[in-house]
Amino acid sequence: MRALVLRGFGDAAVEEVPDPAPGPGEAVVDVACVQPSVTECMLLAGEPIAMHTVLAARLAEGPVRFGGHEFAGVVRALGSGTPGGIRVGDRVTAVETAACGRCAACRRDRPDACPSPAVLGFTGPGAFAERVVVPAKTLVRVPDGITASQAAAIQPLAGAIHGHAAAAVRPGDSVLVIGAGVMGVLHTQVARHGGAGLVMVSGRSPAKRELAQRAGADLVIDAADDVEAAVLDATEGIGADVVFEAAGEGTFGLAARCVRRGGVIVMVSVLPDHAPAPLARLRERSVALLHPRSGAGGYSPGSGAFEHALRLVARGDVDVSCLISHRLAGVEALPEALAITRDKRRYGALGPAQVDLFDWDRAA
Template identity: 65%
Template sequence: MRAAVLHGFGDLRIEEVPDPRPGPADVVLDVACVQPSVTECMLIAGEPVALHTHLADALTAGPVRFGGHEFCGVVRSVGTAVRDITVGARVTAVETVVCGRCPACRRGRSDACLAPEFIGFTRPGALAEQVLVPAACVVPVPPGVTASAAAAVQPLAGALHAHALAAVQPGETMLVIGAGVMGLLALQVARCGNAGLVAISGRSPAKLALANRFGADLVIDASGGPEAVLAAVQEATGGIGVDVVVETAGGAPEVGLAGTETLELAARCARRGGRVVVVSVLPDRAPAPLGLLRERGTALLHPRSGAGGYSPGGGVFDHALRLVARGDIDVESLVTHRLSGMTEVPKAVEITRDKTAHGAINPAQVDLTGGGKGAWNC
């Protein structure tokens, strides 16, 4: 089969590799649709974010199969011990693979596993025509959910984790900083949850239009800078600030992200005793306004899900897929770039790493079905 192989930072190639073979508790999927995550693209480029050191160490030993934890596919084969997954089933998979042997796992706390692996990060992922995953990670895709939507469910699971961690009480006010894919998903989750007034800030007119469509109470044009956002929040809350801020816009300025200034803005917009949930992928040594957070008694929170945290159960994925199937959450409107075929994977990585330059919202998706008769098309 063909797969993406990383030969060094910035050097991703499509090559022939051996087909995966399932162990007793494994499943092999034909990948239908995959999207490289923002974190994966930053790591491929060599940026110092989560797991950079692990990837750098792996590359010293030679080329690495890397990337592809946001995907869906069709079951091709199953291991001899797999009983509840059938060939031909449409599925996705949770990216975290817990060891099942450490003290945390033995005590029923697999979320605190001491030796987890991550599909696409520490083991081969779905930037390939086939992917091998443990059967325990497989999540069925409900009828009516497209391959494109199923491949995009992992970021939605992240938004659900963020909302849960914020413990939003009925009627609490919320500001979402950033109207990209995570911001727009956070907005939709808030509208399905307990939140009262929900504000969102961003710079792109097209994304702000989507925010209006998704039910934001207050849409703030952030092109006026942090002071304009703060002023709008203070006016909307009578000078108190919001109960919860979900920060999704921070990251490398060279790819159109907001650096670290949005973290300070989040701290200024939260009320005393409020909560700031950091969803964006910031550099390992990013400065934080700890003095302001301490003085205001503001909690700084980081949600589970993704390579930086453990989310081994399929429960959140199941719930995310149900929300999509019911029409409560719209993920497909966020997919702006669709490519076809393995040779387009490097292009998808390029688009996703600098979504601003390409006018993308969601990561670029790649359809690997070939669009043939009976294919599960993106």
């Protein structure tokens, strides 16, 4: 099969690789649609953000299959001992993080505390390929009516759901979202449909600010203006109850100035190891700094974050398609998709460039 292979930072190309086979508890999925994340693009380029040292160590040993955790596809084969409920031919996406199942935390039924989880595309090959092997337990069936394009965009929405759960946004809370990119718009939609009160969004791009407005923001602020003044004016000088920092471009200090005393900042952006942080201000104002979890999550016995995200899209409560402006065809288009996603402003992209590998409706 064909897959993206990284031979060095900034040196990625589609090459022929061995066909995958499922081991015990694993599934092989034919990839119908995949989209790069901004984090993956930054790591592939060699930027020193989280996971950089892990990827560098892997590269030191030779070429690496890296990236591809936001995807949708069709189950091609199942290994022995796979859990029930998933069958060959099912349309699925997959939770990107899988606890090891063996450590002390997992044995105590706390997979969120697992010290060495497998992360699709990061600790092993992902869906930047025609086929991908995943733990069968991470598969999530895609309901009828959801397209492959929408299903491939579910993981970031699940991340937004985790962010709001971490912040425990209460009915009527004022929310500021810094950044009107993919995560900013998704957090705006989750806030709007989750009972938040005043929802404010700041962003640079006029097109993305318009998306934030359509997503339900009450106040949209040009990032070139005085965002702090606008937020304080809208909240009668108090500041936002909850701030989601989703810009990642030196806006941590802005978040600290815009949050109320005793409020919460949720760091959505992936920052460098030594990014400056206004810790003295956070301490003086008793501001909580949170980082949302990744993976399936468990907020209800009947649903995980991915299932809930799919329901939100199926009901029309959240629109992920509005963020998809560039779609390419064929696995060979993966390097172009990475370039577009890495520099969305240059290409006029609203979100990640998706790559369609096959039409799962015609293949049914």
